[in-house]
Every structure is written in C-alpha cells, then in structure tokens.
Amino acid sequence: MIKQSIILTGNKGYALTFVLFINILIISSVFVLLEVIYFYNLRQIKALKKTRLDMACYSAVQISMADTTYISKQADTLMCDSIKVYVYNRQFGLLREIITSAFNGSDSSSYKCIIGSKLIPPFNNAVTITHPNAQVTIAGATNIIGNMELTSKGITKGNIFGIRNYNGNYIEGNIITDENLQARFFNDSLITSIFNYNNVPGADSLLLSNTIIDNNFISRNLPNQNYVVKGNLILGDSLYSNYLNFINFTVEGKTTFSKSCFTDLNLTIKSDSIIVIGNNCHIENALLISKSGIICDNSSFKNTQLIARDSVIISSSFSGYPSVIVNTVNTSNLKELNSHITLINSIVNGTIIQNNSIVGQVNNKSKITIDKQSKVQGIIYSDNNVELSGKLYGSIYTYNFYYYSQPGEYINWLVDVNINREKLDAWFLLPEGFKSKNNYEIISEKWLY
C-alpha cells in the first residue's frame, strides 16, 4: 500500500505511465474477450445455418417423395425454409437416386439418398401363384408362415418317392383365391430401357482399348466420366470413392473383377459380354448390366444391382440390402428360354426378379433357382418358374413353382418349401418397376457434405 502510494504520488512521474499500462492491459483483455465471444458466436451461427441447410435438403427429398411429379423431372429447385434447394434425381438401374444441394454464402449442404417403394399387395402374402387354374400340391416338409394367394381353390397333398411325407400342417395363414390374379406384375419397359445402350462413344465419353482400372487410372482420369471400352475391362485393386463422383463404362468385351477387388465407386458397367466377379471381391454402389451373363463367386455386395439377359449365377456370396438381381428373358429369342438366376450357398437381402416378355410359354424353361444352402430375405418375383429349396424370409410371386426329381419335373408342387413372410423386415422397400403406385421411402442415405 505504501509502495503503491509512492508510485502514484512519486516525484519521478511514474503514475501516468503506470495507468496507461494498466489501460492497455484492460483494453487487451476486453479485445480478447470480445474475440472469444465473436468467434464462439460465429461458430454457433454457422452450426445453425448448417442445420437449416441440412434440414432444407432433407425436406426437399421428402417433398419429392410425397409428390411424384418431382420424381419425373431430372432436375428441379424447391424452396424449403426460404432456402433454394437444387434437386437432381436419376434412375439408377431399378433404384432411384435423389441428390439435393443447398447453399447459403460459404455454407453448403448436400444429401444423397436411394429411394424405394413400400411393399404393396400381393407382397403381403407369403406365396402368390399366378398360373391360371393352378393345381397346387403340397409335399415334404413344406412350411409357409403367411397367406397364400392362388388362382384356384384346389390344394392337394402328394408324395414323391424319396421325399418324406407331408406332415399335415404346412401353413400358418389363410389361403386366398382370386381367379383374376395378374400373371405379370412387373412392367418390363423399365428393363428394356436399361438394355438400350450401344458401345459407340458419344461426345461425352472417352474411348479405351483393353483396360485395367486401378487406383492409378482413377487418380489420372477425371471423375464423372463415361468410357467406352473396345475390348476387355479388368477392375483390380481397391477403388475408393469420395461418393461425389461416378464412373460409367460401356464395355464391348468381357469384364472381370479380379481377385480381392474392393470398390465403392459409383460404378456403372454396361457390358455386351459376360461379367465375372472373382474370388473375395467386395462391391458397393454398383450397377452391373450384361447382355450376356454375370457370374459371382465367393464375394460380397452392398447396394449392388446385377442385371443380365442370359443368366446370373451367384455362389458362396453375400448380398446386403438393397440388392437387386434381375434376369430378363426375351421369349421370342430361343437362346434365352433357358435363362436363369441361380443362387448356390448364398445369402441375398433384396429383390430377385425374372422378367419374361411373354408369360406362360410351354417351351420356356427359364427359372430362378435357390438351392438348399441359400437364404433370401426379400422378394422373389418370376414370370415363369421358381425352384425354391432354400429359406425365404419374405414373399414370392411366381407363375409356377418348379421342382425336379428323377425322372421328371413337378409344376406347382411345393416340396420342402420354407417361407416365412413375418420375418421380412417391416421397412423392406421394393425397387421400381412393379405395377403399382409408388409410395416412396428412403432406402439408404448419405450426407455428402
């Protein structure tokens, strides 16, 4: 106290200097506090703006799904919370993808989602058989949990030599009869348009000869690019995407995913020839279309669509939801009458579709085969035959059930069929193409930024 008094009242003139020094300290601390509050606030304002942008993007998707007129437009703008949101939507195989983006000064938000349609009747049934006047026979250890919808009333019980006898309690549900069941519930115009591609390079595409796609190729070449490959295409390496870019290949020759290939690129391959997915591959976010066949062995998929004209053979593989496996059969082409989708020791979470240009052709042997070691959670749809030996947690809509035992074939015999409709996830969504009004919901979503 004495010391301070000396400084303030001293004769050497320290007092004002000391006060100015204190002032500078106070002013500095005020400025520091001001800056802390300013930046803290700025951060909160940015967070609030970002939340508003995010919700505007989300709202735009919801508005698009609620009013399907927006779905018919490829690009549109919507005002949500006074924010202009850009909406882009595209058909991605049998699924639909919506991308919304909104900007506010330096802030931005972008949201991408894949949408599907809610399950509609007849997929609330466990089994629907559309063959007119189908005479259905139950044999073996058939167990159906859910309703059966048929075109005629008669269900008989039968025995096949070598198959254990029917156990008397095959269904936990109702049997519904409707003579006017539609034989075709799938609109094939969508599939037809998917195969309408040619390998002539356009103004927006680059021409390649035999090509190996690896990380060097991806880093060397521009994203969002279309390529026409006049030869064979090999995908090797681990090909990662930042979810913003897409890469499209139209391939004249064979396409091969080499051993242990991993890709989550937004990849579309349209091939004139066969697509082979080698051992231990993992493919995400891909659309693979072949005018010939697709063969997969010991691999895994997520959000991948396999669409082929001739055949799809999947062995020892796992397909995560939402997988779509499609085989389309032009019945006027004799070569395609033996087309098939075959699942061997595999699991599929999604939709399996076999679409025929004409239903009920006697010489048409095309079919979906699910072997005893395979499981499907989802929907199986066929305009022709389904040979179901494995478990189905979901619904099947088919023209015929098919069973083969030496010496002959059994049509609409349900032998050791195991279907549980109640085990299908309540949020399971269908791809596009079924003859019903689409009631869209989000299958998967990703915030791009």
Place this chain on the structure above:
Amino acid sequence: MEALVSIVIIGLMSTLFFSFLSNSINKPLLINRAEALVLANKEIQITLSSRNFQDTSYSNNKSNLTLYKRVVESGNLYVVHVSVLYKNKTELINIPFEIKK
C-alpha cells in the same frame, strides 16, 4: 494531477469493461445459442428416427430454455417446427422441416 487523471481513466475503463461483460452475459442469444442448438438437433434426430409427430415441449436442466415442437399436416407432408425459447420469451432458434406422411 497525474494521479487524478489516472484514477479517472482507470474508472472509465473498468466501467466500460464491466458493462460490456454484463451486457454479454445478459444477452441470451450469445450465451445460450449453443445449448439451444444441441436441444433442437436432438429433437430433430428423435423426430426423424422415431417418426413421432406429436406436439411436444420441454425445458432444459436449468429451466431457462424451452423446446417446442409443433407439427402441422399439409397434404402428404408433416411440417415440423422445432423452436427453442429463452425463458419462454425470446426465440433463439426456429427450424422448420418437412417429412412425408
């Protein structure tokens, strides 16, 4: 004289400093916006995941912030307004969004 000038300057600066500080603390927008945003975000997440379209309101632990969720049906959509009020008077945040029915 020097001492007097010094005391006046110190007094002025201190008054300015403390008035600024108390002003900042009394402004609900500056101090409570972060907590309000957390509350709003949490409610939005709950609404989206549980599809709960009931009007609701609740307060934070300090009881100075109240969250209101109001849901209005509009055609095929639910329009949800999530707002956070300071002491039931000052609106700190209002975020509207739509969800398909």
